Amino acid sequence: MDNIDKRNRLAENVFDYRITKENYVFISWEGKWIKTLKGQEAEKTVNKIHAAATDLEVQLILAKATGNFKRGNEKSPTSKK
Numbered sequence: 129m130d131n132i133d134k135r136n137r138l139a140e141n142v143f144d145y146r147i148t149k150e151n152y153v154f155i156s157w158e159g160k161w162i163k164t165l166k167g168q169e170a171e172k173t174v175n176k177i178h179a180a181a182t183d184l185e186v187q188l189i190l191a192k193a194t195g196n197f198k199r200g201n202e203k204s205p206t207s208k209k
Contacts, residue, residue, distance in 0.1 A: 143190035
């Protein structure tokens, strides 16, 4: 796990998810919706989340589900003045 999250970003719990009764999974990053999963992809993700032992594992599952969140160029939301 150390090799995957070198900057320890996932420990900050930047990803959040919500599962609807239609079995859609809405994934957000720092409060901003970024991806919706449905069908088999949603089922697999939900099963992995329920099987995860720690919050860090859940964060990694969500990061992998979103796709392009491994590049290191993600920026924190900033307020414009």
